[in-house]
Amino acid sequence: MPFTKGQPRTPGSGRKPGSQNLTSQKLKEIVFEALKQQEGGAIGYLKAQAIAEPRAFMALIGKLLPTQITGEDGAPVRITQIELIPLVAPAKNDDEAAD
Secondary structure, three states, rough: OOOOOOOOOOOOOOOOOOOOOOHHHHHHHHHHHHHHOOHHHHHHHHHHHHOOHHHHHHHHHHHHHOOOOOOOHOOOOOOOOOOOOOOOOOOOHHHHHHH
16 A cells, blocks of 8 residues: 555654665765775875865865854853964975075
8 A cells, every 4th residue: 555645654664763874874984995095094185185175175174163162161262362374385486495
């Protein structure tokens, strides 16, 4: 008998609550295996992407960071210093290399 909208489901039908789609799980495993095989592993790959594709890398960081951060005792976070550290040394000009 086909399912009719509004009728209760047959007991035991459908996927169990919390179970993952097998295709998504296999794809995730493949992606992690590919990351392991990159030169420098996953960290080396992410460092290279941070330089080559900074916008995409920052979007990834934005998805991983918590949406709300609080300081001590629930107070707002106070930023006292911001420091920029280059990931790659700037290229030297020919004039500077001769010195």
